[in-house]
Amino acid sequence: MKTITVLSGKGGAGKSTLAASLSVMLAKDNKIVAVDCDADAPNLALVLGLYEENFDNWESLITGEKIQLSKEKCQSLKFCPKCQGLRKCVEACKYSAITWNQEEELPEINELLCVGCGACELACPTGALTLKKVENGSLGVGKTQYGFPIVSGQLKIGESGSGKVVNELRIRASKIAEDIQADYMILDAAAGIGCPVIASVRGSDYVILVTEPTPAAFWDLKRAIELVDHFNIPCAAVINRWGINRDFTAHLQDYFKTNQIPVLGLIPYDVRFVRALVNLKPAVVYEKNFRPIFKQIMENCLFQMQNIPLY
Amino acid sequence: MKIAVTGGKGGTGKSTISTALALELSKENRLLLVDADVECPDDHIILSTTREKVKDVHALLPRFNQEKCIKCGCCADVCKENAVVMVKDKYPFIVTRQCNGCGACLLVCSSGALSEGRKVIGAIYQGESQLPTRTNKERDKYNLLLIWGEMDVGCETTSLVVNATREYADALASDYDCILIDTAAGTHCNVISAMIGVDLALAVTEPTPLGKHDLELILQLLKIMELPTQIIVNKYDVGNLDLIENASKNNDVSIIQKIPYERDILKKHSRGQPVVHKNIEELANTLVSKLNHEGQEGGLQK
Ligand code: SF4
Ligand code: SF4
Numbered sequence A: 001m002k003t004i005t006v007l008s009g010k011g012g013a014g015k016s017t018l019a020a021s022l023s024v025m026l027a028k029d030n031k032i033v034a035v036d037c038d039a040d041a042p043n044l045a046l047v048l049g050l051y052e053e054n055f056d057n058w059e060s061l062i063t064g065e066k067i068q069l070s071k072e073k074c075q076s077l078k079f080c081p082k083c084q085g086l087r088k089c090v091e092a093c094k095y096s097a098i099t100w101n102q103e104e105e106l107p108e109i110n111e112l113l114c115v116g117c118g119a120c121e122l123a124c125p126t127g128a129l130t131l132k133k134v135e136n137g138s139l140g141v142g143k144t145q146y147g148f149p150i151v152s153g154q155l156k157i158g159e160s161g162s163g164k165v166v167n168e169l170r171i172r173a174s175k176i177a178e179d180i181q182a183d184y185m186i187l188d189a190a191a192g193i194g195c196p197v198i199a200s201v202r203g204s205d206y207v208i209l210v211t212e213p214t215p216a217a218f219w220d221l222k223r224a225i226e227l228v229d230h231f232n233i234p235c236a237a238v239i240n241r242w243g244i245n246r247d248f249t250a251h252l253q254d255y256f257k258t259n260q261i262p263v264l265g266l267i268p269y270d271v272r273f274v275r276a277l278v279n280l281k282p283a284v285v286y287e288k289n290f291r292p293i294f295k296q297i298m299e300n301c302l303f304q305m306q307n308i309p310l311y
Numbered sequence B: 001m002k003i004a005v006t007g008g009k010g011g012t013g014k015s016t017i018s019t020a021l022a023l024e025l026s027k028e029n030r031l032l033l034v035d036a037d038v039e040c041p042d043d044h045i046i047l048s049t050t051r052e053k054v055k056d057v058h059a060l061l062p063r064f065n066q067e068k069c070i071k072c073g074c075c076a077d078v079c080k081e082n083a084v085v086m087v088k089d090k091y092p093f094i095v096t097r098q099c100n101g102c103g104a105c106l107l108v109c110s111s112g113a114l115s116e117g118r119k120v121i122g123a124i125y126q127g128e129s130q131l132p133t134r135t136n137k138e139r140d141k142y143n144l145l146l147i148w149g150e151m152d153v154g155c156e157t158t159s160l161v162v163n164a165t166r167e168y169a170d171a172l173a174s175d176y177d178c179i180l181i182d183t184a185a186g187t188h189c190n191v192i193s194a195m196i197g198v199d200l201a202l203a204v205t206e207p208t209p210l211g212k213h214d215l216e217l218i219l220q221l222l223k224i225m226e227l228p229t230q231i232i233v234n235k236y237d238v239g240n241l242d243l244i245e246n247a248s249k250n251n252d253v254s255i256i257q258k259i260p261y262e263r264d265i266l267k268k269h270s271r272g273q274p275v276v277h278k279n280i281e282e283l284a285n286t287l288v289s290k291l292n293h294e295g296q297e298g299g300l301q302k
């Protein structure tokens, strides 16, 4: 099985549109599993017409930890030279999650900022701080009407650890892939190039970069390419909405040529893509005329992937 | 006044709106625009600003001294990121890329084999708008400084870069009437860090089922953070506005402005030009009157 990650850096460049249509096309002759790795704001299932309640099951994920303070234990050291006045925990937290509350003379923890590293727990001489496991997300498996399963996650609002949630999603997706003997796994990555995206890209066989002809998207794309190079993964590009700026499209094509990144295809600017989204249909299903575009992208992609080693 | 522009989903137009709003507001106010999307900051591209690095952002990186190490393995035990590799009877090895700089291993090492080193994880930049469409006179009229954080590619502890950017902006705050913060997409730690201490959050959305879905997520987060919030509907005339109006009603958060879908807006954006639109002007006016209002209240309290 080969894992293909769809990436763009900038949000809204058309990752989900491409991932959904590509999945539908690929699923005709292959067994595939789709994974929505944007645990912050998962949309791939929706684009494929699947609401949360249509999923077979949702289970909670416990991959996070948060710190808890016992006020009594902390106060017990008021006169202890070891901590009183030193506020070891405040000093230990590199994430600015602990501040000193002057009035109460106690540390105050901002749970939203705590990443659960445990440094303060180690720093506190009284054992007033303890890490507690927290449920930080959920994982769902659904069956799309296009014949393939989708694994989707949702980070609990205000919790951290989207990278860890993505790892869980991938583990689950791999199990399903094994069961059905899938040929491909398609990952739809989050926006940006931070930890959830790194968790998607790491260990992928191939990356498709989606971009659009705007200076801002190009800037973000270059950062995404740096990331892909960092992990040494072969990649190719798709230019979306090329009609909005033809000059810049030519500029993009030059750039890809110079950098030896194959362009799998161009997707025109067309308001029907928006309508497809509004109607919760993949573009290739909503509008038959779009099929040749995605078919070509798929064929080019499969052709390019022939030459990559399989791990 | 500190305002955050956020929105859950990527591509709803946060940067387009932030930059347009910043230009509008800077006509009559001293405005500091902060691009806190440190993974992919692009406001400086949209505003064609100069690019000056003001400082590096560092994270802690443990420095290892083999001579003092007793191979106890405690450092590997406490590291939640599995950044310390410990093979039996060998010295521990720290995988720089995996380390989030929390310092836990330092705290636990009793032999003093670990000390505090550091690595660069990103930088803070600043710039002034150099839009070619403006004459010098027009440029003088605007009073806008952009600062942004940029994390190094491959870094996973992006919230540290956001925190550093926010702190840098806070230090400059007294020179400005208004701080506008453009956040990253999503609801994760970066977005949370960017919005700490703001007076108002504007959630940008679009009238599609996806837009609604992501709007509800960000509204939940803003509720947990107890931040006053209003909604901006972008591209309000494509799709189904009812979706957002319902979400607005159900969550008890009002819509402050609607911005239409215009090919012109998209074109300008694609040429790297900021968008000027009467609805954004209106939004700026609404915010300014809020700002003045609060200023007066502050005055009365004195
Ligand atoms: S666990 Fe880590 S991030 Fe959380 S409060 Fe303690 S030191 Fe800070
Ligand atoms: S280090 Fe422990 S005892 Fe000291 S202030 Fe923090 S919680 Fe209290």
Ligand code: SF4
Binding pocket: B060, B061, B062, B078, B079, B080, B081, B082, B083, B084, B094, B098, B099, B100, B101, B102, B103, B104, B105, B106
């Ligand atoms: S600083 Fe934290 S993440 Fe880095 S090696 Fe030490 S314990 Fe692990």
Ligand code: SF4
Binding pocket: B068, B069, B070, B071, B072, B073, B074, B075, B076, B092, B108, B109, B110, B111, B112, B113, B114
């Ligand atoms: S905790 Fe200190 S002494 Fe123990 S293995 Fe780690 S570096 Fe060596």
